[in-house]
Amino acid sequence: MTDAAKHENLVLEMPEGKVVIALRPDLAPKAVERLKTLANEGFYNGVPFHRVIEGFMAQGGDPTGTGTGGSKLPDLPAEFTDKAKFERGTLGMARTMDPNSANSQFFIMFAPSPSLDGQYTIAGKVTEGMNVVDKIKRGSGPSGMVQEPDKIIRAYVEPAAQ
Template structure:
């Protein structure tokens, strides 16, 4: 009996420690809900920032501004990506939030289909609010970008997000958007 209990504890200890999740309601060419399990065991500072921004409503009505077929869909520019009266798709992706950038929290995990990573500039310590969801594996990102979570439901919605046809995957015309982003337990 002790051996079985010890084995069960070992399995539980080896499992990823999931903190909270996000429920993202998407509208546009894609319509539906994406559920993301956040990985604070891999990137506690990044997850804390994403959760805080979501709880403030900062991600509500933010565009998917860069969507590259077979690679990823990027969103989360709370400064220039809000689809309000001042929205300009040409500016989306150039901003962040009023919070500080976050130092890199790279891990040994691999960028697979459905993995959520933090977008950044050339500086590894420049992630702020933008994130991306992988359409397909991207091993070339391993150890160079911070993984913050993974899609647990709604990959069909991710797959339906309007593709970018502009330079570097920029969305042309009306982009799909995150109508609301809610933190879940």
């Protein structure tokens, strides 16, 4: 594998601009492969950030917008690590109470959350466009569900600048 193939970005085009996420296959190869596969298939195009909690995170990747949907692909095994932490800009894989239930949903952290460290899979980190993430429409109530949520216009994978 060439060095360029190892370093790829997931790009989310949003109404407010572009978010560039450096993928971390060294931490979570299966989750990164899933994000790339779904982005390349156009799965994330038009998908909302359905659950957004101020000071915590923005969650997307569910085409139904309900928080209960996913792709037709099988769920992924947990890829927890102690080599990275959930800090501002971290992209984690959303899951149910079952640690091995991540599928297509992901979340981007607004702020550090040490309680998630070692409990959720880390698949990347925002390197450009955190100001765009900060503008994602917030939800209400304890669940953070968003009425008329912001949607990903287009998601794609590109080689990272070397």
